[in-house]
Amino acid sequence: MSVRKQQQAIAASRELAVDLSAVIVCVTGDQPQILAIRSEDDAPDALPSGPFESRHRTLEAGLRSWVESQTRQCLGYVEQLYTFGDRNRMVVGSNRRVRMLSIGYLALVREARPENTSNTVWRNWYQYFPWEDWRSGKPAVLARIERQLRSWVADAEATGDRRAREERVRACFGLGNIRWSDERVLERYELLYEIGLVPETHRDRAPAWCLADDVIKEGASMIADHRRVLATAIARLRGKIKYRPVVFELMPPTFTFLNLQQAVEALAGLLMHKSNFRRLVESQGLVEDTGEMSAGAAGRPARLLRYRHDVLLERPVPGARRPQAPRGK
Numbered sequence: 201m202s203v204r205k206q207q208q209a210i211a212a213s214r215e216l217a218v219d220l221s222a223v224i225v226c227v228t229g230d231q232p233q234i235l236a237i238r239s240e241d242d243a244p245d246a247l248p249s250g251p252f253e254s255r256h257r258t259l260e261a262g263l264r265s266w267v268e269s270q271t272r273q274c275l276g277y278v279e280q281l282y283t284f285g286d287r288n289r290m291v292v293g294s295n296r297r298v299r300m301l302s303i304g305y306l307a308l309v310r311e312a313r314p315e316n317t318s319n320t321v322w323r324n325w326y327q328y329f330p331w332e333d334w335r336s337g338k339p340a341v342l343a344r345i346e347r348q349l350r351s352w353v354a355d356a357e358a359t360g361d362r363r364a365r366e367e368r369v370r371a372c373f374g375l376g377n378i379r380w381s382d383e384r385v386l387e388r389y390e391l392l393y394e395i396g397l398v399p400e401t402h403r404d405r406a407p408a409w410c411l412a413d414d415v416i417k418e419g420a421s422m423i424a425d426h427r428r429v430l431a432t433a434i435a436r437l438r439g440k441i442k443y444r445p446v447v448f449e450l451m452p453p454t455f456t457f458l459n460l461q462q463a464v465e466a467l468a469g470l471l472m473h474k475s476n477f478r479r480l481v482e483s484q485g486l487v488e489d490t491g492e493m494s495a496g497a498a499g500r501p502a503r504l505l506r507y508r509h510d511v512l513l514e515r516p517v518p519g520a521r522r523p524q525a526p527r528g529k
Contacts, residue, residue, distance in 0.1 A: 216299050220263040221249035221426060223281070223433035224273060224307045226322070227450045230335075230462040233322040234430065235271055239423075245323065246423045247430065248273075252303075263305050271320045277308040277449045281432050284425055304429035306436055308449040325434060326469070328427055330418045332385060332434065333469045341418040345397065346373065348416075352395050352409055382468050385435040389428060392416065400427060438468055445486055448507040454490055456502040457481070485511050 224235040236245040248267045256262030264275055281304040326333040331341050349369045356362035372388045374380030392398045396408025399421045421427060441447045447463055461477050481487060488508050493501035 216301055218252035218259075219249055219300055219302045219424075220252055220259060220266060220305065221247045221302060221429055222263055222267050222275070222278075222305045222307050223247060223430055224267065224271070224275070224309060225325075225433070225437065225450065226309050227463045227466050228322070230466050232325050232466045234325050235273060236321055236323045236422075237270060238319050238321050240319070244421045244423050245321075245426075247304075247426045248320075249426075259303060260305070267307070273309065275307045275309065277446070279306050279436075280304075281306050281429065281436055284428065300424075302425055302429070304432055306433045308437075308446065310450060310452055325430065328420050328422065328430060329385065329389070329434065331388070332382075334380070335465060335469060335471050341416065342373070345392070345416060346375065348395070348397055348410065348414065349373065349391075355409070382470060383435050383439045385438065386428070386431040389431040393428075398427075400425075434467075441467060445507065445511065448486075451507065454492070454494075454504040454506050456494055456504060458502065460487070460505070 226233050226235075235248060237248055238245060248270045250262070250266030250270070252259060252262045256265065259280075260278060263278070267273055267275055284302040284304065285299075331339045331345060333339060353362060353365040353369055356365050368391065370376050370378045371381075372384055372391050389398070393401050393406070394409075396402065396406075396410040396412075397414065397416050398419070399412075399415050401408045402412040402415065403421075422430065437446070441464060447460070447467065450463055451460065457474075457478050460481065461472060461474065464477070465471055485508060487505040490504045490506050492504040494504050495501060
């Protein structure tokens with residue numbers, strides 16, 4: 201590369217802005233929740249976020265600084281999710297268009313809440329993705345989604361395209377003899393975005409198969425690409441609880457088997473057999489008895505447990521394994 205081209209590349213890189221966003225998750229009872237920023241003008245929610253600046257020592261330090269200033273929430277467990285840098289992610293500057301590089305993070309906190317602020321609120325994450333919660337059976341919204349997906353498949357002109365669309369729909373939404381995969385959260389959202397079944401498609405003026413009037417009304421949108429970042433976080437967490445004990449980052453110091461099962465079910469969006477779940481947890485040595493009892497919902501005492509931190513030294517990949525998801529129809 202010539203010196204001139206190098207200088208041009210450096211100048212172009214200055215037109216790049218880095219945005220740091222956090223999906224902050226807690227579980228309250230049987231509800232998975234995220235900390236959202238409310239808009240003052242009834243616009244969609246946002247994730248806590250802010251630009252990476254020269255004063256920030258690292259990307260993560262910048263993220264923690266923005267989160268604490270916006271929400272008064274001090275973060276514990278944090279991991280980087282993904283970097284989104286598609287060409288159409290542009291923000292308008294004062295006198296130029298600046299390309300946005302969005303870096304998403306997953307943060308897990310216990311049920312302890314931050315001080316109340318006027319612009320922050322804990323939201324059930326199924327408010328944004330109602331089709332992901334199967335704990336009360338197949339979500340009703342999926343019937344309409346599947347009708348639209350089948351129309352999209354049938355609308356393909358070439359046989360090969362039609363077959364590719366059908367395979368993608370079956371894999372994402374567990375149709376036919378394919379099981380529903382709780383980890384395909386991002387793939388499902390991106391397919392709905394591509395077709396135009398979510399409001400963000402039309403807001404971004406992206407190419408779409410369907411009209412804006414046909415969008416799925418169930419499921420709240422978010423600003424910018426924040427719902428995509430949230431989908432990535434849910435998928436990451438659902439996958440990770442199968443092989444790493446990260447669910448205990450969301451639990452209080454002591455808890456019952458029911459508390460733990462409800463937390464895992466809340467994250468997965470699936471119900472589990474009580475006895476099977478207990479056997480799985482006990483066989484992996486994830487918890488130990490505290491010798492204390494807690495009153496259950498009906499006043500019956502329940503054993504209080506705590507997480508065994510030594511399990512990470514004893515086992516390479518401990519986690520709260522779960523049964524398979526149901527097959528689609």
